[in-house]
Amino acid sequence: MAYDDLRDWIKTLEKHGELKRISEEVSPELEITEITDRVSKSGGPALLFENIKGHPGHKVFINQFGSERRMALALGVERLDEIAERIHTLMNLKAPEGLLDKLKMLPQLGALTSAFPKTVSAKDAPCKERIRLDHFDLNYFPILKCWPHDGGRFITLPCVVTRDPRSGKRNVGMYRMQVYDGQTTGMHWQRQKVAAEHYRNALRDASALQSTESPLTASVAAMAESAGGAVAIPDGPIGGLPQVALGNLKGSRLEVAVAIGTDPATTFAAIVPAPPEVEEYLIAGFLRGKPVEIVQCETVDLQVPAHAEIVLEGYVELGELRSEGPFGDHTGFYTLTEDYPVFHLTCVTHRKNPIYAATIVGKPPMEDAWMGKAVERIFLPAMRMQIPELVDIHLPVEAVFHNLMLVSIRKSYPGHARKVMNAIWSLGQAMFTKVIVVVDEDCDVQNIAEVVLRVANNIDPERDIQFTLGPVDSLDHSSRLPNYGSKMGIDATRKWKAEGFNRPWPAMIEMDRTTKEKVDALWEKLGL
Ligand SMILES: Cc1cc2nc3c(=O)[nH]c(=O)nc-3n(C[C@H](O)[C@H](O)[C@H](O)COP(=O)(O)O)c2cc1C
Ligand SMILES: [Mn+2]
Numbered sequence: 001m002a003y004d005d006l007r008d009w010i011k012t013l014e015k016h017g018e019l020k021r022i023s024e025e026v027s028p029e030l031e032i033t034e035i036t037d038r039v040s041k042s043g044g045p046a047l048l049f050e051n052i053k054g055h056p057g058h059k060v061f062i063n064q065f066g067s068e069r070r071m072a073l074a075l076g077v078e079r080l081d082e083i084a085e086r087i088h089t090l091m092n093l094k095a096p097e098g099l100l101d102k103l104k105m106l107p108q109l110g111a112l113t114s115a116f117p118k119t120v121s122a123k124d125a126p127c128k129e130r131i132r133l134d135h136f137d138l139n140y141f142p143i144l145k146c147w148p149h150d151g152g153r154f155i156t157l158p159c160v161v162t163r164d165p166r167s168g169k170r171n172v173g174m175y176r177m178q179v180y181d182g183q184t185t186g187m188h189w190q191r192q193k194v195a196a197e198h199y200r201n202a203l204r205d206a207s208a209l210q211s212t213e214s215p216l217t218a219s220v221a222a223m224a225e226s227a228g229g230a231v232a233i234p235d236g237p238i239g240g241l242p243q244v245a246l247g248n249l250k251g252s253r254l255e256v257a258v259a260i261g262t263d264p265a266t267t268f269a270a271i272v273p274a275p276p277e278v279e280e281y282l283i284a285g286f287l288r289g290k291p292v293e294i295v296q297c298e299t300v301d302l303q304v305p306a307h308a309e310i311v312l313e314g315y316v317e318l319g320e321l322r323s324e325g326p327f328g329d330h331t332g333f334y335t336l337t338e339d340y341p342v343f344h345l346t347c348v349t350h351r352k353n354p355i356y357a358a359t360i361v362g363k364p365p366m367e368d369a370w371m372g373k374a375v376e377r378i379f380l381p382a383m384r385m386q387i388p389e390l391v392d393i394h395l396p397v398e399a400v401f402h403n404l405m406l407v408s409i410r411k412s413y414p415g416h417a418r419k420v421m422n423a424i425w426s427l428g429q430a431m432f433t434k435v436i437v438v439v440d441e442d443c444d445v446q447n448i449a450e451v452v453l454r455v456a457n458n459i460d461p462e463r464d465i466q467f468t469l470g471p472v473d474s475l476d477h478s479s480r481l482p483n484y485g486s487k488m489g490i491d492a493t494r495k496w497k498a499e500g501f502n503r504p505w506p507a508m509i510e511m512d513r514t515t516k517e518k519v520d521a522l523w524e525k526l527g528l
Contacts (some may be wrong), residue, residue, distance in 0.1 A: 001076030002290035003263045005126065005307035006355060009074070010061065013046050018070055020045045027053040028153070029145040032060060033360045040066045040366045048355075055142040059355045064264060066367040071374045074264035075287050080377040083287065086111065088381040115285035117292045117303075125295035125306035127259070129352045133298070136348040137182035141310065141356050147328030151337065153179045154327060157359045158312075159259040159270040159280075160187070161302050162195045165202045170303070171195055172280035174270040177258070177343060178324050186324035187256065187316055187343045190474040191483060192429070194276045199254055199341060203318050206252040253315040255300035256343055261309025261357035266292055271371055273379070273429035281305075299346040309354040316341040330361035330368050331400050335475050338482070369397040376401075383430075387423045389416070394445040402432040402473060406445040409438060414498040418466055421489035425470060432473040436489045455492040464491040 003009040013019040020039075026032055026049055036047060040063055049060040065071050072080055089108060096102040122128045143153040155177040163170050171194040178186035189195040259266075269284035281292045294303040297313045304311050321339040329335040359367050376395050384390050391408040395401045409420050417438035424430045439445065439454045459465070466489040472479045479485025495501035 002265070002288035003076075005263050006061065006261045006309055006357060009064070009264050010046075010048065010355070012073070013064070013070070016073065018045050018067075018073065019048060021048045021050055023050050025051045025053055028055065028060065028142045030148065032062065032144055032358075033146050033362070036062050036360045037362060037366065039063060040360075043067055046070060052142040055140075057353065058142045059353075060142050060144070061261070061355050061357045062359060063367050064357070065268070065359075065370050065374075068370060068373065071370040074268060075374065076265075076289070080374050083374075083378050084381050087378065091381060091385060111286060111289060114288075114290050115282045117281040117285060117294045119303065120293045120295055120306050122295060125293075126351045127295065127304065127306055127308040127311050128298075128349050130350050131298060132348045132350075133346075135183070136345065138179055138185070138312075138345065138348075139182055141354070143179055143356070144358050144360070146360055147334070147362065149334055150327055151178055151323075151325050155179065155185065155258070155260065155358075156361070157260060157267065157357050159262055159267060159305070159308075160189070160195060161257040161259065161304055162198045162254060163302060164198045165205055165254070169277070170279050170281070171198065171276065172259075172266075172270045174267075176327065178327070180322065180342070183345045185343045185345075186322065187341045188324055189340070192431075192471060192474075195256075197276070199316065199318070202252065202254040203249065206249050206318050249317075249319040252318040254318065255302055255315050257297050257300055257302040257304050257314075258312040258343075259304045259308035259310070260312070261355055262305045263288065263292075263307060266305050267357070268371065268374065272375060275428060297347070298349060308351075309357065310350045311348065312343075312345055313347040313349070314343055314345045316343055328362055329475055330364070330366070331475050331477070332363035333477060336477070338474075364400060365397045372397070372401045383424075383427065386427060387420055389420065391441045392445050394448075394451075396448060399435075402429070403434045404437070405430070405433045405435070406437045406439070406448075406451050408441050408443050408445045409493070410441045411493050414496060417491035417493045418489065421466060421491075422468075425468065425487060431471055434472065434476070434487050436487075438489065438491055438493055440493045451492075455490060458492045458494065459490060464495075465489070466491065 003012065010019060026035065032049060039045065039047060046064045046066060047062050052058050052060055065074055072078060075083060077083055090111065093105065093108060096105055143155055145153045146156065158174060158177055159172050160175050161170060161172050173189065173193055173195050175187060175189040175193065175195060177188065180186065265288040266284040269280040269287065272280065272283055274280065274283055281294060284292045293306040295306040296303055297311070299313045300315065320342050322342045323337045324340040325337040326334040361368055372395065376393060380393060383393065389409045389412065391410060394406040396404055396406070405424065407420060409416065411417065420438055421436045424433055424436055437451060437455055439451060443454050444450050468487050470487060471483060472485040474483055476485065494505050
């Protein structure tokens with residue numbers, strides 16, 4: 001099921017009784033947060049605020065993914081596991097052995113063709129209904145101030161499009177944007193994210209280009225060269241160049257386009273932790289079963305979803321950084337200020353009467369809990385490609401996802417649980433997992449009580465806990481250093497002789513089948 005655009009999606013939500021329109025006047029500063037927070041904590045509907053203080057005629061759409069049912073509806077399935085099954089089938093494609101086999105493959109090949117985005121002309125792109133080139137003021141839109149100590153208003157649901165200056169590959173990632181003034185915002189791509197690498201590549205290219213002109217940047221370029229031109233650029237505020245060299249890069253830019261208010265599959269694709277090689281438009285097309293229609297921007301060489309409500313075009317100037325935050329984050333704490341690149345607006349295009357799409361993050365569970373749940377379900381088959389012994393995973397919402405991953409495995413050799421921990425710590429954004437708990441396959445990791453029972457009973461802490469060091473999430477406020485700290489794995493599997501465990505391991509208590517069936521038959525009569 002593919003929604004044409006945000007409006008089609010809103011209509012569907014309304015038809016399913018999953019949307020509430022709010023005509024009472026509310027402020028985009030804090031009030032929308034408080035209302036949405038209460039609604040998301042009680043499993044309530046998506047909200048369309050139609051009377052925004054200071055923004056007559058504007059609408060704010062929020063909490064669109066805020067329940068398991070809406071998340072599934074957004075991706076056009078009954079259960080999120082259906083998508084995992086589709087991906088699984090696709091990954092298991094075998095070369096066909098006859099005509100019948102070939103015919104059976106057609107739907108899967110169809111799913112692949114529909115993944116490729118389709119370029120449409122500006123006249124077929126609703127996002128171009130209004131084109132505003134001159135000194136447009138971002139404050140025209142009802143952008144939210146989310147929490148009391150936030151540094152300002154933040155665009156919270158932006159699909160940020162960039163292109164790798166080296167490979168030419170596009171990326172769409174969701175990175176929040178703090179509004180500094182009418183024409184500039186922060187660009188909060190964390191250093192391990194794909195757009196941050198595009199930015200670093202632009203820096204590498206620019207400093208290499210300028211190396212003949214400036215002795216300072218020449219030394220930086222030389223450092224990069226000495227490591228095969230790869231990553232020997234010393235640490236800077238975004239894992240980029242040292243501050244001294246940055247001044248010489250004035251005028252060099254990385255183009256950026258931002259789509260706000262896209263169809264739900266496209267919005268969701270922007271948060272999926274896919275490998276950098278996989279473009280999000282492909283993921284969205286695959287999820288919707290229909291190509292994403294994209295259109296060329298007016299002032300930058302990038303393409304955005306043609307049906308977006310709002311498109312911001314512009315650039316970040318290489319080397320320019322500005323303090324970003326604080327921001328009440330999805331950890332339940334404020335993220336403190338840190339330097340990030342600055343986005344400069346060159347053009348805004350939007351639909352007539354644009355609907356401003358937003359989300360609120362804060363103490364879980366909030367809307368992003370369900371987005372995270374969908375990522376967990378959809379990514380399991382992809383993780384199994386790397387770690388085939390994985391039975392199931394669970395990232396409890398209360399632990400804010402990457403802080404805790406419960407994993408069940410088919411244990412087959414000594415040390416297997418530790419192998420799995422290390423594999424997870426090396427897998428894309430799963431590197432951020434602070435605590436991994438590994439249990440045997442007969443433990444249902446979706447059942448937290450069962451996991452706690454196993455962990456508490458099965459571990460000899462000194463023996464079964466493994467610490468390691470490595471990159472941690474930029475939002476972690478407790479690590480010894482920003483972005484770098486320790487992680488812990490707990491091996492709560494049954495211990496084997498081959499692992500040096502020489503005592504007998506007791507069986508878990510379970511009633512036998514015959515007795516259970518007998519009691520089942522008796523149950524009504526017992527009147528219990
Ligand atoms: C509501 C929401 C806000 C997010 N904000 C940020 C952010 O400000 N910075 C960031 O680096 N990641 C943020 N993320 C996570 C990224 O979107 C996610 O890591 C995504 O996979 C990044 O895309 P990439 O792999 O193409 O870089 C956010 C996710 C959600 C759901
Ligand atoms: Mn990406």
